[in-house]
Amino acid sequence: METRDSLIQVTxxxxxxxxxxxxxLDGITVDINRGDVMVVIGPSGSGKSTFLRSLNLLEExxxxxxxxxxxxxTKKKTMGPDGKxxxxxxxxxxxxxxxxxxxxxxxxHMTIMDNMTLAPIQVKHMDKAAAxxxxxxxxxxxxxxxxxxxxxxQLSGGQKQRIAIVRALMMExxxxxxxxxxxxxxxxxxxEVLEVMKELAQEGMTMVVVTHEMGFAREVxxxxxxxxxGQLLEQGTPEEIFGRPQNPRLQDFLSKVL
Amino acid sequence: xxxxxxxxxxxxxxxxxxxxxxxxVITLLLxxxxxxxxxxxxxxxxxMRLSNVCPFRFLGLTRDGHLREQGFLVALSRxxxxxxxxxxxxxxxxxxxxxxxxxxxxxxxxxxxxIDLPRVTIFGFIQLERFLPGVVALAMNxxxxxxxxxxxxxxxxDGGQTEAARSLGLNQxxxxxxxxxxxxIKNTLPAIANEFVTIIKESSITYTVGVKDIMSAVxxxxxxxxIVMEPLIVAxxxxxxxxxxxxxxxxxxxxxMSRGDKR
Numbered sequence: 001m002e003t004r005d006s007l008i009q010v011t012x013x014x015x016x017x018x019x020x021x022x023x024x025l026d027g028i029t030v031d032i033n034r035g036d037v038m039v040v041i042g043p044s045g046s047g048k049s050t051f052l053r054s055l056n057l058l059e060e061x062x063x064x065x066x067x068x069x070x071x072x073x074t075k076k077k078t079m080g081p082d083g084k085x086x087x088x089x090x091x092x093x094x095x096x097x098x099x100x101x102x103x104x105x106x107x108x109h110m111t112i113m114d115n116m117t118l119a120p121i122q123v124k125h126m127d128k129a130a131a132x133x134x135x136x137x138x139x140x141x142x143x144x145x146x147x148x149x150x151x152x153x154q155l156s157g158g159q160k161q162r163i164a165i166v167r168a169l170m171m172e173x174x175x176x177x178x179x180x181x182x183x184x185x186x187x188x189x190x191x192e193v194l195e196v197m198k199e200l201a202q203e204g205m206t207m208v209v210v211t212h213e214m215g216f217a218r219e220v221x222x223x224x225x226x227x228x229x230g231q232l233l234e235q236g237t238p239e240e241i242f243g244r245p246q247n248p249r250l251q252d253f254l255s256k257v258l
Numbered sequence: 259x260x261x262x263x264x265x266x267x268x269x270x271x272x273x274x275x276x277x278x279x280x281x282x283v284i285t286l287l288l289x290x291x292x293x294x295x296x297x298x299x300x301x302x303x304x305x306m307r308l309s310n311v312c313p314f315r316f317l318g319l320t321r322d323g324h325l326r327e328q329g330f331l332v333a334l335s336r337x338x339x340x341x342x343x344x345x346x347x348x349x350x351x352x353x354x355x356x357x358x359x360x361x362x363x364x365x366x367x368x369x370x371x372x373i374d375l376p377r378v379t380i381f382g383f384i385q386l387e388r389f390l391p392g393v394v395a396l397a398m399n400x401x402x403x404x405x406x407x408x409x410x411x412x413x414x415x416d417g418g419q420t421e422a423a424r425s426l427g428l429n430q431x432x433x434x435x436x437x438x439x440x441x442x443i444k445n446t447l448p449a450i451a452n453e454f455v456t457i458i459k460e461s462s463i464t465y466t467v468g469v470k471d472i473m474s475a476v477x478x479x480x481x482x483x484x485i486v487m488e489p490l491i492v493a494x495x496x497x498x499x500x501x502x503x504x505x506x507x508x509x510x511x512x513x514x515m516s517r518g519d520k521r
Contacts, residue, residue, distance in 0.1 A: 058421050076319075095427030105422035108519075109440050118436055119426035153519060164422075171426060 007068070007175060007206055008032040008055065014063030015050055015230075024050040025061065026230035032175070032208060037201045039221035039238075040210045043253055047230040048210040052179050055208065056097045057090055068093055069174075095123060098168030102180040104160040106152035106167070112139070113148040116167045124171070131170070138166040142196055158189030162196050175206040182213055194220075214257055218242055226250045267488040274479045274489070280383040281472035282496055288389070288471060289458045289500070292396040296457065299401030304408040305434070306344035312336060344405070351402035356395075357463055363395035364388075364467040383470060392464035400457050407449045411442035444515045451508035455501045462497075472496050 010032070015025040024047045032038055040048045053059040055066060057073060065072045072078060073093050080086035107115050116138070117131040126134075139145045142162040152160055161181055168176060178197065182190040194216050201207055201220050211217065217224050217238060224241040226234040226249075234247045242258075245251045318326050318335025326332050351359065368375060368391040375387040415438050423433040443450070465474035472493050479489040 056425055058425065091424070091427050091429045094425055097425070099422070099425035101418060101422060103418055105416075105418040107419065107422070107437055107441075109444065109515075119423075119428055122432050122436065123427045168426070177425075 005034040006031050007034045007036075009067040010055070010064070011067070012064040013051070013054060013061050013066065015047075015054060015059055016062045023230045025054065027064070028227075028230075028232050029064075030225065030232060030235070032206065034174075034206050035204050036223055037207045037209065037221050038223045038225060039217040040208065040225045040227060041212070041214070041217055041241075041253075042225075042227035046227045048227050049179055050230075051227065052177050052208060052210050055177055056094050056099060058099075069096070091123075095119075095171050096174045098165075098171060098173035098176040100161070100164050100168055100176065100178045100181045102183050104152070104157070104164045104184070106160055106164060108152050111149050111151055112144070112155075112163055115152070115163065116170050119167075120170050135166075135170060138169055139163075142166055156189060157185045158192045161185065161189075161193045165193075165196055165200070169200075175208065176200065178207065178209040178211065180210050180212070182211065212257070214242070226253070228253070263487050263491070267483075267485045268492075270483055270485065271479055271488050271492060274475060277470070277475040277478055278472065278492060278496070281470060281475040282500075283381075284384060284389070284469060285458065285461055285471040285496075286500065287384070288392055288396065288461045288464065288469070289454075291393045292400055292457050292461065293454055295393065295397035296400035296404055299397060300404030300408055303344045303348060303401060303405035304412060306340050307348070307405065307409050308412060309338065309340050310430075311340045312338050348402045348405050351399055352406070356399055356460055357466065359399055360392070360395040360463060360467060363398070364391040367391070367394070385468070385470070388464075388468045388470075391467065392461070392469045396457060396461060396464070399460070400453060403456075404450065404453055407446050407453060408442060411446035411449075412438055414445060415441050444512075447508060447512045447515070451505050451512075454504055454508065458500050458504065459497060 008031070010028055010030045013025050013028040014023070016023055026047075028047075028051055030038075040051065042048050050059055054061050055068075057066075061074055064074065066074050071088060071093070073088055073090060075088060077085045078088050106112075107118070110118065113132060113135055116135040117126075117128065120126040120131045120134070121128055136145055136148060139148055142165070144159060144162060147155060147159065147163075152163070155163065165176075165181075181197070182193050185193065190213070194213060197207070197209070197216070198220050209216070209221070219238075221238050223235060224238050225232055226241060226245075226247065228249050234241065234245065234250050241250070242254065245254055312335060314334045314337060316335070317331045320326055326335075367373060368387070375390060378386040380386060380389075412434075419437050419441070420433055423437045424430075428436070461471060462473040465471055465477060468474075476489040476493045480486050
């Protein structure tokens with residue numbers, strides 16, 4: 001199931017604030033392959049979220065490059081196939097990267113159905129009936145088919161996050177980015193969201209997950225990154241990271257969270 | 259004048275009923291057109307103020323295309339002339355009296371040598387060369403106020419909404435149209451309603467340039483009958499009958515749009 005087909009290459013990614021005095025990301029280099037379930041762990045303020053948000057340019061990096069589908073999306077322009085410089089259309093690339101947020105960010109003024117079909121209809125010019133059919137199928141998958149007409153405020157946190165996941169899936173992304181998807185949930189709702197993510201991983205979806213759920217990292221992830229102070233200190237398989245941690249910072253971190 | 263207000267004086271005012279009727283229609287039309295054009299202007303201004311047009315942006319990039327961190331070039335690269343113009347407009351119009359703006363528009367902009375309006379009378383009582391400058395001045399003024407209401411409404415929307423929309427591939431324009439503006443307008447509806455009501459009341463100032471609105475009918479009655487209170491009371495009732503339903507109608511839309519707020 002695992003392939004070595006590289007999807008995103010991140011090279012020396014930097015994000016500085018306050019004229020370089022704060023280094024949120026200090027030179028991250030990592031390859032994300034198709035089918036990877038990459039889990040990013042680390043203490044708060046280590047730059048995990050900044051790293052994830054940089055991948056689809058919600059944060060504009062101050063240095064380094066992110067090659068996605070062969071295009072450096074951190075640059076304003078790129079070499080087109082005919083050798084001319086063309087503008088990098090970030091909207092186009094974002095369509096291929098689904099993102100799930102800590103605070104769900106469902107659109108409160110729209111029903112669940114409209115939340116899900118808006119982007120496919122407006123961006124991909126999908127037929128309304130086809131989009132609704134697809135949305136119902138996805139809602140059925142996460143057990144929320146009967147809530148299609150509800151507004152986000154009528155749902156529980158776990159339900160909202162499941163909707164947010166399938167809303168991103170509507171665009172058929174090549175990679176899914178999860179920014180602490182269970183951190184804002186009540187404990188009893190964490191399981192239902194992780195279950196959906198696990199299914200997604202088993203289907204071979206490429207995923208980058210920032211999380212504090214060590215159980216999920218160990219069980220579902222195939223690669224784990226440990227970040228601290230904006231740097232990538234250690235990476236490896238879950239067995240390596242949790243079983244034989246090398247870096248003292250990682251050992252310290254694991255002793256606190258496990 | 260023994261009594262301040264008397265019934266027989268109201269009977270005298272009734273002779274001027276037609277003036278008041280025409281005044282009511284003019285005030286209504288003036289307000290409706292002002293709301294329409296003012297709102298369009300406000301939308302344009304708000305989008306301009308929040309736009310991201312930086313013609314010198316390239317100055318903020320280093321040779322290899324990354325953002326510079328500091329210096330004069332960074333400040334210059336962030337200069338947005340579109341936003342600057344809109345902000346200047348709003349500040350000027352909010353900082354000067356309505357009557358000054360109205361007179362400048364009427365005596366300056368619509369002077370024969372600048373814009374010469376044809377002397378047309380619509381419906382037999384609306385003089386275009388006085389009515390139109392009134393609409394323009396009121397719309398320019400309310401556009402500035404509505405712009406600030408809309409801008410604050412747009413900025414009050416959680417940034418996560420835009421992030422979610424953009425991460426789904428919607429561009430900035432689609433994000434504004436489908437996600438931010440509907441929520442912003444909903445949140446600012448009470449303030450917008452207030453502004454609409456204000457326009458109806460402010461429109462009374464146009465009688466100073468000869469627009470024959472309700473206030474002008476009061477003036478005419480006062481001039482020929484030498485009674486003041488009775489026509490003013492009539493005008494008060496008429497204005498109230500315009501403003502009160504307006505706020506009620508908007509309250510209805512407010513309730514309708516808040517469907518997403520209730521469990």
